[in-house]
Amino acid sequence: MKYLYLLLMLTFCSITHGQSIIGQWETYDDETQAKKALIEIYEKNNLFFAKIVKSYSSEKDAVCENCKGTKKGKPINGLVIIENIKKDGDEFNSGTILDPENGKIYKCYLELVDNYKLKVRGYLGLSLFGRTQYWIRKE
Template identity: 50%
Template sequence: MPLTMNSQNILGKWKTIDDKTGKAKSTVDIYEKNGEIFGKIIEIYDSSKRDLLCDTCEGNEYNKPVLGLVIIKNLTQDGEYFENGTIFDPESGKTYKCRLSIDEDNPNKLMVRGYIAFFYATQYWERIES
């Protein structure tokens, strides 16, 4: 399914916010490739973490730099949501089913929801640019 004009709002650079501290952690660039949505870490704000390697990653991503890591993979559009893909947390090493959508009250906030079975956690990321 081709991306609609409204869905273009999801593409661009987003500031990730730590849900425990409320502090900005990184910038993720959300982009479209072959009709699917991906997100790559392109900036890490804490200078002590910029050179960390992903020791929680598996396969060919193991021990690769966290900076540059594609953490959102293979999302497809289903109405107002982008889902049916995954999001990876390099700190915990966990991969979650993922759903993204623009906050209906604020087009500069992205709702990022990760699921394991019936449980989920939600973060809100802030738009840097589209």
């Protein structure tokens, strides 16, 4: 019986503490709740990044017209929109997020609500002034 209890505890701990933001996530329009994009979050050099794998709301060959610098005119599909996120306890922060619709870059933090829901917050200055979205893990 002790071994069964230990096995259950180890399984529970690995499930709750082993959750990762890495993977593919679907985003939805804030107003219509229509599926907007498929995003892939990946890790590189202990930092997290996200790119648009597929945009459902723009044309296949759409480019980021409003972006600045090296991202101006780049295809939406494949565009890196989250950069340099650091893991900090249960949050992932200190990075930036790009809104390809207006080309603006905001501070960003991510928080895994559960293994299937990711809180994404983009903000200016203090985190009080911004927008929160919830992304759903693609199965």
